[in-house]
Amino acid sequence: MSELIPLPFGFRAAGIHCGVKKDSAILDLALFVSDRPATSAGVFTTNLVHGAPVKVSRERVRRSTSRAVVINSGNSNACTGDRGITDAKWMTAEVAKCVGCADEDVLVCSTGVIGRFLPREVLGAGIPRVATALEASPDSFLNAARAMMTTDTFAKQSTRTVEIGGRTVRVSGVCKGAAMIAPNMATMLGVILTDATLTPAEADALLRNAVNDSFNCISVEGHMSTSDTVLLLANGAAGSGSLADADRPRIQQAIAEVASELAQAIIRDAEGADHFVTIDVRGGRTRDESFRIAKFVAESPLVKTAIAGADPNWGRIVSAAGYAGVRLEERDISLRVNGIWLYRTGAPVEFDAAAVSASIRNNRDVSIELELTLGVAAVRFWTCDLTTEYVRLNADYTT
Amino acid sequence: MSELIPLPFGFRAAGIHCGVKKDSAILDLALFVSDRPATSAGVFTTNLVHGAPVKVSRERVRRSTSRAVVINSGNSNACTGDRGITDAKWMTAEVAKCVGCADEDVLVCSTGVIGRFLPREVLGAGIPRVATALEASPDSFLNAARAMMTTDTFAKQSTRTVEIGGRTVRVSGVCKGAAMIAPNMATMLGVILTDATLTPAEADALLRNAVNDSFNCISVEGHMSTSDTVLLLANGAAGSGSLADADRPRIQQAIAEVASELAQAIIRDAEGADHFVTIDVRGGRTRDESFRIAKFVAESPLVKTAIAGADPNWGRIVSAAGYAGVRLEERDISLRVNGIWLYRTGAPVEFDAAAVSASIRNNRDVSIELELTLGVAAVRFWTCDLTTEYVRLNADYTT
Numbered sequence: 001m002s003e004l005i006p007l008p009f010g011f012r013a014a015g016i017h018c019g020v021k022k023d024s025a026i027l028d029l030a031l032f033v034s035d036r037p038a039t040s041a042g043v044f045t046t047n048l049v050h051g052a053p054v055k056v057s058r059e060r061v062r063r064s065t066s067r068a069v070v071i072n073s074g075n076s077n078a079c080t081g082d083r084g085i086t087d088a089k090w091m092t093a094e095v096a097k098c099v100g101c102a103d104e105d106v107l108v109c110s111t112g113v114i115g116r117f118l119p120r121e122v123l124g125a126g127i128p129r130v131a132t133a134l135e136a137s138p139d140s141f142l143n144a145a146r147a148m149m150t151t152d153t154f155a156k157q158s159t160r161t162v163e164i165g166g167r168t169v170r171v172s173g174v175c176k177g178a179a180m181i182a183p184n185m186a187t188m189l190g191v192i193l194t195d196a197t198l199t200p201a202e203a204d205a206l207l208r209n210a211v212n213d214s215f216n217c218i219s220v221e222g223h224m225s226t227s228d229t230v231l232l233l234a235n236g237a238a239g240s241g242s243l244a245d246a247d248r249p250r251i252q253q254a255i256a257e258v259a260s261e262l263a264q265a266i267i268r269d270a271e272g273a274d275h276f277v278t279i280d281v282r283g284g285r286t287r288d289e290s291f292r293i294a295k296f297v298a299e300s301p302l303v304k305t306a307i308a309g310a311d312p313n314w315g316r317i318v319s320a321a322g323y324a325g326v327r328l329e330e331r332d333i334s335l336r337v338n339g340i341w342l343y344r345t346g347a348p349v350e351f352d353a354a355a356v357s358a359s360i361r362n363n364r365d366v367s368i369e370l371e372l373t374l375g376v377a378a379v380r381f382w383t384c385d386l387t388t389e390y391v392r393l394n395a396d397y398t399t
Numbered sequence: 400m401s402e403l404i405p406l407p408f409g410f411r412a413a414g415i416h417c418g419v420k421k422d423s424a425i426l427d428l429a430l431f432v433s434d435r436p437a438t439s440a441g442v443f444t445t446n447l448v449h450g451a452p453v454k455v456s457r458e459r460v461r462r463s464t465s466r467a468v469v470i471n472s473g474n475s476n477a478c479t480g481d482r483g484i485t486d487a488k489w490m491t492a493e494v495a496k497c498v499g500c501a502d503e504d505v506l507v508c509s510t511g512v513i514g515r516f517l518p519r520e521v522l523g524a525g526i527p528r529v530a531t532a533l534e535a536s537p538d539s540f541l542n543a544a545r546a547m548m549t550t551d552t553f554a555k556q557s558t559r560t561v562e563i564g565g566r567t568v569r570v571s572g573v574c575k576g577a578a579m580i581a582p583n584m585a586t587m588l589g590v591i592l593t594d595a596t597l598t599p600a601e602a603d604a605l606l607r608n609a610v611n612d613s614f615n616c617i618s619v620e621g622h623m624s625t626s627d628t629v630l631l632l633a634n635g636a637a638g639s640g641s642l643a644d645a646d647r648p649r650i651q652q653a654i655a656e657v658a659s660e661l662a663q664a665i666i667r668d669a670e671g672a673d674h675f676v677t678i679d680v681r682g683g684r685t686r687d688e689s690f691r692i693a694k695f696v697a698e699s700p701l702v703k704t705a706i707a708g709a710d711p712n713w714g715r716i717v718s719a720a721g722y723a724g725v726r727l728e729e730r731d732i733s734l735r736v737n738g739i740w741l742y743r744t745g746a747p748v749e750f751d752a753a754a755v756s757a758s759i760r761n762n763r764d765v766s767i768e769l770e771l772t773l774g775v776a777a778v779r780f781w782t783c784d785l786t787t788e789y790v791r792l793n794a795d796y797t798t
Contacts, residue, residue: 046722048722049732114718223722300620301621301785305789305794314514315514316622323446386700395707395710395787
């Protein structure tokens with residue numbers, strides 16, 4: 001996942017160690033800058049307890065143009081009250097001075113320990129340094145991705161190109177996240193950059209659609225973070241001009257693919273996980289019905305421990321579907337695991353349990369397919385198993 | 400928990416090994432009989448995927464009088480289609496023959512492996528034997544409680560007396576459950592017997608109120624079983640006559656206390672758990688708001704692993720409150736763990752983390768108190784921690 005990926009035109013990035021984290025070998029400050037004002041859009045955590053950077057960036061993204069995104073890891077600036085807001089704004093002001101723009105043109109994210117104030121002296125020295133390090137190179141883009149990481153074990157990047165108005169438009173994204181929230185680190189953050197030309201309404205719609213089918217379709221353990229943020233900046237530097245109607249599905253697809261690849265990378269890197277689980281629910285009356293069933297199956301600790309144990313336990317999966325708040329009966333449900341039918345139209349079928357168990361044990365990827373008879377709506381959702389290692393990682397008293 | 404507890408007047412019980420389970424030292428068939436028709440009420444799983452016994456007993460409890468409850472462990476008769484219904488009814492007919500009542504006067508519960516047909520030959524031989532073993536003794540009541548057990552490590556019983564109409568009325572209950580559902584065993588089942596005289600409407604209201612504050616306020620891992628059932632039988636044998644208005648709060652309290660003690664016993668016996676956690680949420684606008692917050696905190700794997708690790712991690716608790724779907728802001732929340740303030744009106748407070756950690760590590764019981772500023776509604780909820788042992792137990796491939 002750490003191959004080098006190009007930035008779209010007109011963007012520069014950098015990642016450095018500034019000292020929020022102790023270990024000087026670990027990057028902890030990322031900066032993304034557009035050389036010209038970029039149309040911006042954002043999707044934020046719906047947790048009513050959320051960090052100061054969420055409050056500040058959510059307000060600013062409404063202005064619809066931005067020049068920069070600054071992100072520190074090691075401290076989430078969450079649950080820090082009014083001082084947290086002041087600190088987040090101060091951080092953007094320091095960036096604005098270096099970039100030469102208005103404070104309001106800078107968006108901010110923070111991830112890491114909750115409930116501690118940002119170290120101003122450290123960040124005050126670091127921000128001019130990260131601004132000096134800005135480059136349009138793939139290396140600096142990768143450094144920025146690395147500087148966002150907390151418990152992540154690899155940097156997460158994705159890129160696509162699409163032809164629009166005779167020009168090649170690029171969409172490149174980075175994200176971090178390995179559990180929804182954790183003691184000294186937290187959250188998923190994503191930044192997607194494109195040199196396409198988008199109106200604010202287009203940017204907002206394209207990002208929301210993409211997030212719905214990607215970052216909103218993953219769960220490690222169902223605990224919603226206080227800092228989740230995905231930002232889209234579109235600066236028009238590719239010179240492709242305004243979108244024609246025919247262009248919209250293609251740029252939507254490019255952004256959706258980048259978001260989906262990034263979201264899946266989070267699950268591939270999920271804390272303590274041994275399995276990457278794709279849950280397909282088909283045949284719901286509405287997308288929401290299929291989504292609810294996928295999410296309830298994904299978040300059942302009994303389903304997740306069964307996968308950790310290579311147990312083809314259809315009872316846990318089917319019963320989780322039964323309490324998802326979707327009107328159904330047993331006979332509406334059929335289930336395949338790794339392509340093998342375990343349960344059809346309301347009753348278990350004969351299957352080779354040892355073979356299914358072996359196919360789970362011997363493959364990192366697991367497929368759960370729930371086929372319903374209620375309608376035609378389908379959703380794909382990604383999750384991981386629940387292992388003793390996850391418990392060990394999250395039970396370690398580290399404060 | 401396994402002290403001897405009296406049956407109310409006019410009830411007999413028995414528990415035997417009949418062979419649903421392999422090990423002949425383990426009881427697997429329980430029978431409770433009222434010598435006269437008893438007013439009955441039931442509360443059942445809301446999972447739309449549920450076992451045949453739930454379907455049969457739910458239908459019969461509407462008739463409002465019953466003579467007997469038969470329960471087998473080792474096989475849940477769930478996800479067994481039409482044959483499961485036929486089998487459940489057959490089982491009640493066998494009991495009816497022995498007891499001398501109509502089939503419809505017999506309620507049935509089954510708990511254990513999902514998706515296998517009931518072994519009729521084994522149960523057909525066992526039912527006359529358990530009927531012969533019926534006694535009004537505390538020993539036979541304890542045997543019945545033991546015969547319901549699956550992964551439980553101890554039998555769960557509770558009793559209260561209350562004076563009504565110059566007579567002593569007794570309420571005695573038994574239950575089983577150690578996780579909401581599991582591969583070869585499942586579910587919580589409860590049977591509460593009283594020699595009070597209750598109308599069907601009274602029995603239904605008293606049971607529902609009691610269950611709301613007890614069995615509906617516990618969670619091991621949030622996976623709703625296909626077989627959960629709590630039954631109340633009231634046979635009037637105490638001779639206390641119809642309830643006067645003044646009696647109602649007292650019999651309600653007795654039934655509520657029995658239900659609460661039984662529900663807490665399930666959490667005390669929760670699979671792999673090291674801690675018994677009481678969550679008090681006070682100051683919600685409505686009971687439902689306080690309940691939602693308690694349930695979301697109780698079911699967050701990150702909260703549960705923090706407790707396993709003796710980590711006074713207020714961020715995980717407060718952020719779980721933030722995504723419970725209750726309208727609130729950070730400043731509406733204050734939090735105490737084991738009596739020590741960690742977070743007040745939206746900000747962390749200084750506390751001795753090592754001391755709080757030690758108090759969690761050194762005590763099986765943990766208290767989480769969330770104080771809100773929204774209203775006056777309070778809820779008490781019980782849960783357990785999430786340990787590597789829980790994962791190990793539930794990841795073991797046992798089919």
